[in-house]
Amino acid sequence: TPADLTKVATADVILMNGLGLEAAFAPALAQADARKADCSQGIALLAGRSGHEEEGHDHPHDANPHIFTSPAAAAQMAGSMAEVLIRACPEQTATIRTNAAALQKNLLDLEKRLAALGAAHPGACVLLQHDSLAYMMRSAGLHVMDVLQENEEQAPSAARLLECIDHIRKERPVLLIGEPQFSPRPLETLAAETGIPVIRLDSVASGPENAPADYFEQQMRNNCQILEDALSR
Incomplete structure (x- = not known):
């Protein structure tokens, strides 16, 4: 919307997922004077399996852009965010580093919790409705045998x-x-x-307006609990 484009134009810092998810903003981002951070840098990527439609055009990507569904990748993203914020607000360096370290610890604890699932169920595989949860499954050590819905805009x-x-x-x-x-x-x-049970996990690709600061962590903890309960049956 025009209001969104104004936010981009007037921002001091822009934190981007990268991997094409900001394609609709590309012209505005190119003109923005803000400090920018592509938070996908340095993350081990998975191949993409779907196109993402923005402004009426299909933008297929070589890599799956939903990196944030892996707690370990999210911890790396937090590090990228911290560095650009420090460059923008050097007087807040100590606070930013302390807060980033606390967030990263919480996320890596969740990564360990997910990894324990794969260790307890070696060789287990799952079918995903969409590939947005593929990074989470990698963290959990669960093989993705298939993805049902390759285009997020079109039902199978x-x-x-x-x-x-x-x-x-x-x-x-x-x-x-x-x-x-x-x-x-x-x-x-x-x-x-088939008789295979269904669960629903939140990729946190979207969320409520004015979400609390720990919303992502809350949803990821809930995802861990759902997976643990389902695999213990």
């Missing part, structure tokens, strides 16, 4: 559902994993046909 066809049913029956994943941002019906159909 009947033929795609049948293809996934066959794949599920062969691979026998431990879970079918959806997200609150997507309709539950496709996964419910797969579950009814």
